[in-house]
Amino acid sequence: MPTHLCLLLVKLSLSAGCYVSGHREHKEVTGYTGGSVLLPCSCTDPQSTVKTFSWLYLKENLWPEVLKDDKYKDRLKLFNESSPANLTLFISDLRKKDEGFYRCKASQTYTDIYLKIKGCDLDQNKPAAEVKGHSGESVVLPCSCTELRAKPEQLTWTFTPLNKNSEEIYPHEQSERHTGRVKLLNETSPGNLSLQILKLTTEDQGEYRCSVSSQQHVNIRLRRYFYIECLFVFVLKVSIFCFSTVLILLSVLPVVLLLAVLALIYWKCRGTQTHKYSTCDGNITVHTEMRMTSQTHVFTIKLNRSN
Numbered sequence: 158m159p160t161h162l163c164l165l166l167v168k169l170s171l172s173a174g175c176y177v178s179g180h181r182e183h184k185e186v187t188g189y190t191g192g193s194v195l196l197p198c199s200c201t202d203p204q205s206t207v208k209t210f211s212w213l214y215l216k217e218n219l220w221p222e223v224l225k226d227d228k229y230k231d232r233l234k235l236f237n238e239s240s241p242a243n244l245t246l247f248i249s250d251l252r253k254k255d256e257g258f259y260r261c262k263a264s265q266t267y268t269d270i271y272l273k274i275k276g277c278d279l280d281q282n283k284p285a286a287e288v289k290g291h292s293g294e295s296v297v298l299p300c301s302c303t304e305l306r307a308k309p310e311q312l313t314w315t316f317t318p319l320n321k322n323s324e325e326i327y328p329h330e331q332s333e334r335h336t337g338r339v340k341l342l343n344e345t346s347p348g349n350l351s352l353q354i355l356k357l358t359t360e361d362q363g364e365y366r367c368s369v370s371s372q373q374h375v376n377i378r379l380r381r382y383f384y385i386e387c388l389f390v391f392v393l394k395v396s397i398f399c400f401s402t403v404l405i406l407l408s409v410l411p412v413v414l415l416l417a418v419l420a421l422i423y424w425k426c427r428g429t430q431t432h433k434y435s436t437c438d439g440n441i442t443v444h445t446e447m448r449m450t451s452q453t454h455v456f457t458i459k460l461n462r463s464n
Contacts, residue, residue, distance in 0.1 A: 211263075
């Protein structure tokens, strides 16, 4: 093959640019609200020269560019600067409305990816929970998403005191009584929305609501233990113990009495023998007395002495 023909083929190859791997294929990627995700895309040839490429998303039968949409502002990142053939798109702080079809396109080739977003849903089938705590101690009000990796796009904790109006205590503390005494316990799981209340007081009693939207919320009732309740529980436990002891004694006492009666009968009925010996005119008389209760039996035996 002539040299000039080889050079022409090389130039044509370089000018062809990037061919997207998996042309016209469809993939699915799952993300969680509040988290981040990678939408993979690359050239089939790692040494390809990428002139232009674009990321698009499907919106009302149109494909606008992702990088030019304000709703993705400060949430996107590309990796082609360090690796030109790597066209992967990184999206952070995911939201439910980010769900949909995305397209990576270069040199008239493309690949489609469906991004599925799992959000925070509360289990509203459970009955209202009741939590009890002691004065001066802390308590945790349970609330969580069904998917612990999903972070709610909004979260509100409200408090309704007994016979009073509701007031927000998280994230905005409208109640002075809760200032500096409430915090979330979601350090390891974004979907853990449980609220901790420190240094309980009598005024903390009432109904609390964990809300992630206007349609999704759970209610928790908080009651504080009073000393009279503790005393009642103590007296109840002592009463149960005493009652159990009396039952045991009542079951053992008849057996003890029965044994005592049997011992008395045995003592009265046992036999005693007395032997008396006397001589009268060469005869030996043996008096044997057998005493059984009030009766006395006398047996006389005569023995003749031989000369």
